[in-house]
Amino acid sequence: xxxxxxxxxxxxxxxxxxxxxxxxxxxxxxxxxxxxxxxxxxxxxxxxxxxxxxxxxxxxxxxxxxxxxxxxxxxxxxxxxxxxxxxxxxxxxxxxxxxxxxxxxxxxxxxxxxxxxxxxxxxxxxxxxxxxxxxxxxxxxxxxxxxxxxxxxxxxxxxxxxxxxxxxxxxxxxxxxxxxxxxxxxxxxxxxxxxxxxxxxxxxxxxxxxxxxxxxxxxxxxxxxxxxxxxxxxxxxxxxxxxxxxxxxxxxxxxxxxxxxxxxxxxxxxxxxxxxxxxxxxxxxxxxxxxxxxxxxxxxxxxxxxxxxxxxxxxxxxxxxxxxxxxxxxxxxxxxxxxxxxxxxxxxxxxxxxxxxxxxxxxxxxxxxxxxxxxxxxxxxxxxxxxxxxxxxxxxxxxxx
Numbered sequence: 001x002x003x004x005x006x007x008x009x010x011x012x013x014x015x016x017x018x019x020x021x022x023x024x025x026x027x028x029x030x031x032x033x034x035x036x037x038x039x040x041x042x043x044x045x046x047x048x049x050x051x052x053x054x055x056x057x058x059x060x061x062x063x064x065x066x067x068x069x070x071x072x073x074x075x076x077x078x079x080x081x082x083x084x085x086x087x088x089x090x091x092x093x094x095x096x097x098x099x100x101x102x103x104x105x106x107x108x109x110x111x112x113x114x115x116x117x118x119x120x121x122x123x124x125x126x127x128x129x130x131x132x133x134x135x136x137x138x139x140x141x142x143x144x145x146x147x148x149x150x151x152x153x154x155x156x157x158x159x160x161x162x163x164x165x166x167x168x169x170x171x172x173x174x175x176x177x178x179x180x181x182x183x184x185x186x187x188x189x190x191x192x193x194x195x196x197x198x199x200x201x202x203x204x205x206x207x208x209x210x211x212x213x214x215x216x217x218x219x220x221x222x223x224x225x226x227x228x229x230x231x232x233x234x235x236x237x238x239x240x241x242x243x244x245x246x247x248x249x250x251x252x253x254x255x256x257x258x259x260x261x262x263x264x265x266x267x268x269x270x271x272x273x274x275x276x277x278x279x280x281x282x283x284x285x286x287x288x289x290x291x292x293x294x295x296x297x298x299x300x301x302x303x304x305x306x307x308x309x310x311x312x313x314x315x316x317x318x319x320x321x322x323x324x325x326x327x328x329x330x331x332x333x334x335x336x337x338x339x340x341x342x343x344x345x346x347x348x349x350x351x352x353x354x355x356x357x358x359x360x361x362x363x364x365x366x367x368x369x370x371x372x373x374x375x376x377x378x379x380x381x382x383x384x385x386x387x388x389x390x391x392x393x394x395x396x397x398x399x400x401x
Contacts, residue, residue, distance in 0.1 A: 132244025179262015185225035188272035224250025311365035
């Protein structure tokens with residue numbers, strides 16, 4: 001017979017794990033509901049007279065997807081171009097591509113794409129000054145000096161945009177109460193299991209977690225794949241210079257805008273990140289940098305995020321209870337997790353073929369536990385081939401200096 005004290009310990013452990021499992025399941029279902037209710041296809045916005053916009057694109061290197069990503073921006077600019085000069089009833093787009101040196105492998109790609117759109121106001125600029133530890137922001141500071149329009153849109157080199165996206169961002173910025181306009185993004189070309197694992201984190205969980213947060217309070221951060229800000233709001237928060245030494249410049253810009261009273265609008269279109277194939281190790285490095293970034297920016301929410309790990313707590317409940325009924329319920333919960341994750345991926349735009357990767361959702365949950373712990377066990381991140389230490393306030397320090 002099992003001693004009474006051990007029986008009580010077992011019952012207590014089963015009750016605790018059951019409580020966490022059902023709590024995490026409730027949080028997950030809440031996340032799914034707010035995501036399914038989000039209206040992607042919003043009414044088309046009409047251009048306004050003051051919609052002229054400058055796109056700032058820091059570049060570093062090129063891969064097989066760089067040209068097609070840049071073309072998507074050039075096509076948007078082409079819809080408002082008339083020999084590079086604004087015309088009555090049309091809107092004008094200026095594109096500035098920033099490189100650290102003219103030997104950057106992105107330069108010939110940019111030259112080739114610009115040649116395909118001779119009527120578009122586009123050029124590349126050498127931004128060799130180091131105006132902060134964050135090289136991307138340093139490039140933005142130098143590009144902003146050449147911007148001619150009242151609205152600025154910032155985007156990474158690997159971002160592809162759908163038709164109408166740039167017009168929507170610029171039109172939203174015409175509202176003086178809107179401090180920033182940003183968009184959800186998805187990993188568009190996961191070419192192997194490691195990238196599919198990352199896609200679960202981004203294309204299923206991240207965007208639905210953002211909407212869950214927005215259901216509680218106004219958004220106070222920006223999503224950096226494509227984000228727009230007016231010069232007026234940028235000046236109000238101290239310009240790009242105010243975030244030149246910080247990790248997560250998108251979060252820092254959005255946080256400053258929200259603190260200054262600006263509204264952060266979420267567009268109804270999804271942009272795509274098209275990256276070269278990478279290994280499990282590279283995918284882990286991406287996620288570790290992201291985890292440490294969130295931990296620095298929002299330490300308490302990140303610490304509490306483990307409670308939402310439905311797979312881990314469900315499995316812990318099964319081990320603690322050791323009853324056929326609980327094990328059957330846990331199996332159902334894990335299958336529900338696979339189903340909802342794949343539904344969310346499909347809703348963000350992933351193809352039907354992602355159903356074969358549904359098993360990666362619980363795998364992602366299990367891997368997130370050591371990843372979550374690793375975020376607290378170090379303060380080093382690798383970004384664009386350089387290593388940095390991250391201070392508690394989010395500032396970066398180059399480790400090679």
